[in-house]
Amino acid sequence: xxxxxxxxxxxxxxxxxxxxxxxxxxxxxxxxxxxxxxxxxxxxxxxxxxxxxxxxxxxxxxxxxxxxxxxxxxxxxxxxxxxxxxxxxxxxxxxxxxxxxxxxxxxxxxxxxxxxxxxxxxxxxxxxxxxxxxxxxxxxxxxxxxxxxxxxxxxxxxxxxxxxxxxxxxxxxxxxxxxxxxxxxxxxxxxxxxxxxxxxxxxxxxxxxxxxxxxxxxxxxxxxxxxxxxxxxxxxxxxxxxxxxxxxxxxxxxxxxxxxxxxxxxxxxxxxxxxxxxxxxxxxxxxxxxxxxxxxxxxxxxxxxxxxxxxxxxxxxxxxxxxxx
Amino acid sequence: xxxxxxxxxxxxxxxxxxxxxxxxxxxxxxxxxxxxxxxxxxxxxxxxxxxxxxxxxxxxxxxxxxxxxxxxxxxxxxxxxxxxxxxxxxxxxxxxxxxxxxxxxxxxxxxxxxxxxxxxxxxxxxxxxxxxxxxxxxxxxxxxxxxxxxxxxxxxxxxxxxxxxxxxxxxxxxxxxxxxxxxxxxxxxxxxxxxxxxxxxxxxxxxxxxxxxxxxxxxxxxxxxxxxxxxxxxxxxxxxxxxxxxxxxxxxxxxxxxxxxxxxxxxxxxxxxxxxxxxxxxxxxxxxxxxxxxxxxxxxxxxxxxxxxxxxxxxxxxxxxxxxxxxxxxxxxxxxxxxxxxxxxxxxxxxxxxxxxxxxxxxxxxxxxxxxxxxxxxxxxxxxxxxxxxxxxxxxxxxxxxxxxxxxxxxxxxxxxxxxxxxxxxxxxxxxxxxxxxxxxxxxxxxxxxxxxxxxxxxxxxxxxxxxxxxxxxxxxxxxxxxxxxxxxxxxxxxxxxxxxxxxxxxxxxxxxxxxxxxxxxxxxxxxxxxxxxxxxxxxxxxxxxxxxxx
Numbered sequence: 001x002x003x004x005x006x007x008x009x010x011x012x013x014x015x016x017x018x019x020x021x022x023x024x025x026x027x028x029x030x031x032x033x034x035x036x037x038x039x040x041x042x043x044x045x046x047x048x049x050x051x052x053x054x055x056x057x058x059x060x061x062x063x064x065x066x067x068x069x070x071x072x073x074x075x076x077x078x079x080x081x082x083x084x085x086x087x088x089x090x091x092x093x094x095x096x097x098x099x100x101x102x103x104x105x106x107x108x109x110x111x112x113x114x115x116x117x118x119x120x121x122x123x124x125x126x127x128x129x130x131x132x133x134x135x136x137x138x139x140x141x142x143x144x145x146x147x148x149x150x151x152x153x154x155x156x157x158x159x160x161x162x163x164x165x166x167x168x169x170x171x172x173x174x175x176x177x178x179x180x181x182x183x184x185x186x187x188x189x190x191x192x193x194x195x196x197x198x199x200x201x202x203x204x205x206x207x208x209x210x211x212x213x214x215x216x217x218x219x220x221x222x223x224x225x226x227x228x229x230x231x232x233x234x235x236x237x238x239x240x241x242x243x244x245x246x247x248x249x250x251x252x253x254x255x256x257x258x259x260x261x262x263x264x265x266x267x268x269x270x271x272x273x274x275x276x277x278x279x280x281x282x283x284x285x286x287x288x289x290x291x292x293x294x295x296x297x298x299x300x301x302x303x304x305x306x307x308x309x310x311x312x313x314x315x316x317x318x319x320x321x322x323x324x325x
Numbered sequence: 326x327x328x329x330x331x332x333x334x335x336x337x338x339x340x341x342x343x344x345x346x347x348x349x350x351x352x353x354x355x356x357x358x359x360x361x362x363x364x365x366x367x368x369x370x371x372x373x374x375x376x377x378x379x380x381x382x383x384x385x386x387x388x389x390x391x392x393x394x395x396x397x398x399x400x401x402x403x404x405x406x407x408x409x410x411x412x413x414x415x416x417x418x419x420x421x422x423x424x425x426x427x428x429x430x431x432x433x434x435x436x437x438x439x440x441x442x443x444x445x446x447x448x449x450x451x452x453x454x455x456x457x458x459x460x461x462x463x464x465x466x467x468x469x470x471x472x473x474x475x476x477x478x479x480x481x482x483x484x485x486x487x488x489x490x491x492x493x494x495x496x497x498x499x500x501x502x503x504x505x506x507x508x509x510x511x512x513x514x515x516x517x518x519x520x521x522x523x524x525x526x527x528x529x530x531x532x533x534x535x536x537x538x539x540x541x542x543x544x545x546x547x548x549x550x551x552x553x554x555x556x557x558x559x560x561x562x563x564x565x566x567x568x569x570x571x572x573x574x575x576x577x578x579x580x581x582x583x584x585x586x587x588x589x590x591x592x593x594x595x596x597x598x599x600x601x602x603x604x605x606x607x608x609x610x611x612x613x614x615x616x617x618x619x620x621x622x623x624x625x626x627x628x629x630x631x632x633x634x635x636x637x638x639x640x641x642x643x644x645x646x647x648x649x650x651x652x653x654x655x656x657x658x659x660x661x662x663x664x665x666x667x668x669x670x671x672x673x674x675x676x677x678x679x680x681x682x683x684x685x686x687x688x689x690x691x692x693x694x695x696x697x698x699x700x701x702x703x704x705x706x707x708x709x710x711x712x713x714x715x716x717x718x719x720x721x722x723x724x725x726x727x728x729x730x731x732x733x734x735x736x737x738x739x740x741x742x743x744x745x746x747x748x749x750x751x752x753x754x755x756x757x758x759x760x761x762x763x764x765x766x767x768x769x770x771x772x773x774x775x776x777x778x779x780x781x782x783x784x785x786x787x788x789x790x791x792x793x794x795x796x797x798x799x800x801x802x803x804x805x806x807x808x809x810x811x812x813x814x815x816x817x818x819x820x821x822x823x824x825x826x827x828x829x830x831x832x833x834x835x836x837x838x839x840x841x842x843x844x845x846x847x848x849x850x851x852x853x854x855x856x857x858x859x860x861x862x863x864x865x866x867x868x869x870x871x872x873x874x875x876x
Contacts (some may be wrong), residue, residue, distance in 0.1 A: 022326035034395030049623045056681070084541050084549075086686030095705045149734065159739040166736045166745060168707050171728045172533045174614055175702065175710075273731045282732075283539055288395045306611075 010312065014305050021301045022074065023295075025256070026067055027288045036083055036288035050216030053221060057083055070294075080291035082284075089295035093277065097299065099169060100269070100276035104185065104261045106192065107199035112254055112320065115204040119211025119250075120243045124234070142205035148263050150198040150271035157194060164194050167273030195272040199264050207250050213244035221245075248315075255311035350858040350865035351872055353790055355386040359400065359411035360783075362391050367695060369412045369753075369780060372487060372813035379803045384847050384851065384864035392716060401783075408659045408785050413484075415776030416512055416551065417826070419567040423656035424832045428474050429455045431824065432483065445787040447481040460650035462586065468730055469654050470831060475823045479841070485782040487809050488818035489826045491872040493756045493773040495741060496748040500529045503770055505722065511828030512572040513774035515750040517558050518569045521697055521721050523748075530724035534750040535731045535740065540709055542702065543692050545663035546622035546670075547685040552728070552751075557712055559726060560600075561694035562664035564591055564610070565655050571829055573655035577605065577664055577695070586650045588628035591659070593641040594718060599666045600699045608636040612667040614645075621677050621684040628661045669693050697721050706730055741764050758816040775819050775828045795855035805850035805865050806841075 036057065037050055052294065054060050058069065073080060079089035087278055118134075125131050158166040165171065169182075169191050176182035227241045266278035273279075277296055284293035346379060359364070360373035370391070377387040385827065392400065401411050421427060434452050435441040451474060458470035480486075494515045506525040510517035515534075523532055534555075545561045548554070566576040574579060579594045582673040597605040616622055617629035634646035647654060673687055692700045697719055698711035704865060711726040729746055731737045734754040740746045742762065752759055755775070763769040784791040784800075791797060806820035819827060822841040827833045852860045855868030 003838055020628065034393065035399035036395070038395040038398030038402070049626070052623060077525055081682075085688075086547070086682070092705070154736060154739065158743065162743060165742065166739045167731055168729060168735065168745075170707075172708060172729055172745065173710055173725055227824065268422065270732045273707075273729070273733060273736060275704065275730070279706060279732065286393075286395075288537075323597070 010309060014144045014309060017305060018301065021305075022071070022298065023067075025297050025301075026070055029288075029293060030063060030066070032288075034288050035271045036290060038288065045308050048249060062193065069075060079295040081096075082292040083289045083291075084284075084287050084292070089291050092280065092292060092296055095298050095303040096277045098179065099274060100262070100278060101263055103192070103199065103276060104258060105193055107196045108203065108257055109158060110196065111202075111204040111257075112207045112250070114200070115207030116243070116247065116250060117209050118204075119208040120215050120238055120246070122208070123212045123215030123242075123246075126216065132224055135175060138205050138208055141201050143266075144202065145270050146198060146202050147267045149201060150195070153194050153198055154271070161296050165191050167191075167250050171208070196269050199261060199269070202264060203261060206253060206257060210250050210253055211243075211246060215242055216248055218242050220244045251316050251325050252311040255307040255314065259300075262300045262303060275313055327641040328521050331342060337507070350868055352651065352786060352859070353385065353864045353866060356380075357409045358387055358389050358703075359397055361394055361397060362388060363649065368490075368813045368815075368818075369414070372780070374411050374784075374810045375808055375812060376622070376804050379805075379808075379845065382559050382861065383799065383803055383848055384862045385800075386863075392642060404507040405438075405443055405445065406786075406787055409788060410785065411783050412780070413783045414780045415555045415778045415824075416552075416650050416857050417828075419509075419512060419517070419553075420657055420661050421777050422511060422571040422829060423573075424454075424471050424829060425655040426563065426651040426657060426826050428471065428641035429459065432474075432478065433467075434794075444483055444783045444785060446481075447786075448477065451477050459652060462583070462650065462652050464831075464853050465513055468810065471825065471832050472834045475493045475825055475837050477673065477825065479822055479834075479837040480798075483784065483868050484824070485784065485797070485801040485804070486821040486823060487738075487780045487782065487806060488814055489821050490776050490781045490814060491756075491817045491819065492666070492776055493752060493759055493771055493817060494749055495752070495759060496837045497741065497768050498770045499768045500525060500527060500744075500747045501532075502526050506770075506772070507569050508772060508774055509567075509569045509746060510830075511627075511826055513776070514772045515555075515748075516569065517566065520559060520723075520726055521719055521744065522720040522868065525724075529744075529747065531727055532602060532723045532725070532748055533727045533729060533746045534748045535729050535737045535746045536751045537732050537734065537753055538751070539730060540690055542685075542726070544685065544688060545665045545685075545692070545694065546616060548624040549685075554709065555750075556700075556709060556728065557663060557694075557697040558696070560606075560692055560696045560700055561665065562597070562651065562696045563660055563663060564593075565660035567656060567660050567825070573660045573834060576660075577610075578659070579704070581655075588636065588644065589647070590642055594641070595641065596829070597695050597718060598716060599669075599695045600693050600714065601666070601669075603666060604722055605666075605670060605695045607641050608662055609667045610643045611637060612671065613637050613662060613664045614667065616670060616684070617662055617672060618814070619674065621674050624685065625662060625684065628658050660742065666693055666695075677864065688875040698726050701725075701783075732773070738762055741769065756813060757815055772819060775826060777826045777828050778833075779820075779821055779826065781821075781824075789870075790866065793855070795851060799848045799855070799857075801853040802841075802851060803845055805843045 028259060037053060038086045048255050058066060082089050082092060083086065085092060121192060122131055122134055154166055170187050174187060176185060182188050224237060227237045265276055266281055269279040279291060279298065281296040283298060358373060358377055360370050363370040363578055373389055380387050384411060397411065401408050415427065430436055430441040432442055432451060433455055434447040439444050445728050454470050454474050459468060463469040463825045492513050502524040505522050506514050507516055507518035507522050508514050509518055509693050520532060538550055538552045540552055540553050543556050545557055562577040564576060564578040565573045577594055577597060578591045581589060581591045583589050587649045593607060593610065599605060614629050614632055614635050617625040631648050631651055632645050633648040638644050644868050652661045661690060668669055677684055677687065677809040680767045696835040697714055697717045698721065699714050701710040701712050707726045707730060713721040731740065734752060737749060738759065739750060741749045760771055763771045784797055786792055810816060810818050810820055822838045823834050848859050
């Protein structure tokens with residue numbers, strides 16, 4: 001089977017997954033108990049106005065018609081209007097997505113850089129006291145809830161020591177000419193630090209443990225024995241020969257981690273008042289703002305699915321032995 | 326399902342088949358009491374637990390059912406026949422400084438089917454009094470009617486009033502002169518008047534406040550949220566403002582004159598300009614009022630609907646003709662409707678009239694008003710920056726007003742202490758934590774004010790046993806409000822027995838609150854007097870009354 005054809009089949013499979021996600025999202029919000037008009041209950045609000053709103057939101061239509069309208073709009077790239085903001089959902093998502101992506105990728109890069117090096121090192125120190133002490137610590141960081149870790153970091157580094165600000169992406173009232181100027185400013189980086197570290201501490205465990213176990217396998221291979229026999233330095237053996245071969249599964253797990261990290265963002269963005277998509281998702285669900293919640297979930301699903309596809313493709317490119325035939 | 330209360334004596338054969346155990350009095354079914362979750366509304370949740378406990382002492386079988394707001398609204402507001410009892414609240418807003426909105430909309434029979442009288446209260450005598458106070462312009466006469474309305478409610482107990490909360494706000498007194506902070510009656514120091522009057526004493530010239538709610542829109546024709554209102558209030562002027570004393574005062578209007586009961590002439594201030602430099606004219610005022618009732622701004626429509634005619638007279642006088650006489654017109658319309666520039670909104674509204682959307686979905690990039698602060702920028706979910714309008718007739722003392730959006734209450738308090746914000750305008754945590762933090766810090770001043778809003782327990786008067794005033798009086802009397810104030814609200818509230826808050830000193834019926842008798846014994850004796858059986862054990866209806874819940 002040609003590479004192109006296998007790619008096409010993968011893409012079709014993903015489209016099917018996406019359709020399932022869209023359908024579940026649609027039903028999930030509408031079958032949830034509660035009423036999207038709850039936010040508008042006010043003594044000054046007449047029954048006629050509420051009915052007008054229901055019509056405007058399209059909630060007077062039967063469910064199947066709402067579903068097909070939703071699908072048809074979606075195929076045209078139309079995510080609908082937010083009930084609360086009354087503005088297009090897509091606009092809202094594009095405004096907030098950059099903040100979420102920057103937090104996600106910066107924390108993953110820190111987590112993977114640390115995890116890979118520490119994992120390799122721990123494999124080298126197999127059977128020592130260092131390993132006995134380090135492994136429980138790593139497992140503990142994996143088990144800590146992110147919001148708790150976030151609050152602890154806030155309490156120590158912001159409230160007590162005053163080293164870092166407690167929320168937002170910049171100090172009150174500061175403005176920058178461009179996103180680039182903002183992202184490279186010390187103001188932004190000091191605001192980024194705590195939420196990024198919270199996510200990084202939470203997610204370094206996966207690459208670390210993965211790297212360590214891969215390394216342990218690789219270190220038993222003949223070519224490592226060969227390298228040792230050649231009299232290479234431990235650094236050359238571990239990093240140049242061992243780590244490079246153990247890295248492959250770790251790199252593909254990076255792609256998949258992006259999806260998990262987006263989940264973590266939901267919590268961390270609320271703790272650190274980070275203006276991202278995750279926090280918006282929480283607000284939208286709380287306010288029964290179906291179109292916005294669906295749009296935000298869908299965006300996250302698209303990223304996860306795309307990253308899975310990327311992981312697949314990376315595999316076959318990085319290791320030609322794996323094919324999709 | 327519709328509940329009907331029958332006299333079994335007069336009931337037909339079918340009914341007597343139902344009443345199998347007719348030798349005894351009918352037991353009262355299990356009562357379902359609704360509350361929002363502890364995580365979202367800790368005080369309400371705690372109060373409901375306490376109330377259930379007190380009611381059980383009377384012999385009532387009470388089940389507490391906890392659900393989030395959107396679900397509760399559905400169960401109560403949109404399904405008016407099927408719920409029993411629910412916790413509920415009204416929030417305080419400057420326009421509610423006039424008692425009309427509360428005493429009319431919540432209890433008048435005309436709003437029972439779909440409006441705010443969701444409890445289904447129907448009392449013709451009460452209707453008559455609240456209709457009359459609406460058209461009574463003489464304050465003393467009107468006050469007597471408002472007091473009488475409160476007395477009827479106290480006797481009928483359609484709602485079980487719990488407390489008027491005390492909202493606690495804090496600011497950094499090393500940044501602002503504490504004497505320049507204005508405590509608005511029933512609203513607190515987080516008031517419009519504070520933002521105008523606050524005087525910075527050092528290098529920090531910005532007022533930096535917080536909100537846990539997101540800003541939905543900055544739109545003069547859309548009532549989108551409480552926090553959004555802080556902004557529109559500052560960006561847009563209104564003809565009148567509710568003053569720090571709770572009474573309306575001329576604002577963009579220089580003077581006004583009632584020509585007869587339904588005609589008021591308002592003369593505008595000279596020299597006021599919009600933020601783009603254009604003058605504020607009488608045509609802009611006419612346009613602003615017509616915009617509210619023109620169909621493109623449904624949420625503002627009720628505030629403008631009583632205006633049956635509006636005309637410009639001379640250069641800068643606007644004459645309003647009212648459909649019906651209205652005592653609260655200054656507060657509920659003139660102090661509510663934003664004055665918007667015709668040159669900006671006329672083309673927008675014309676364009677919207679051809680579309681499905683209305684003005685509520687129109688978000689300007691740069692909202693233009695004539696208010697004391699100008700819009701600068703909005704970073705979604707992060708902050709909104711306004712700057713002082715030096716040309717305003719009441720120019721603010723501070724340089725900027727910056728609203729930070731902080732969903733995390735602990736972080737907001739931490740930010741206040743670190744200076745990331747300097748005025749805590751929204752604190753969802755335990756007020757005691759705030760007081761402790763202020764004591765530790767030394768730089769913070771906490772001010773708490775009794776709210777216009779209130780918390781209560783609403784009975785569904787459509788369903789037995791809540792259709793009996795004696796039963797409601799007994800349930801209400803069963804709960805000592807001091808318990809609710811101390812245990813549920815941690816003392817940050819005052820006990821209530823009237824929908825008109827003591828913060829509205831002029832309208833508040835103090836005797837109704839002071840004369841309220843509470844205690845399990847009081848409640849039991851009311852029930853026994855009314856003929857209920859099994860008091861303190863397993864409560865039953867009075868002899869001859871049966872509970873029928875028919876389709």
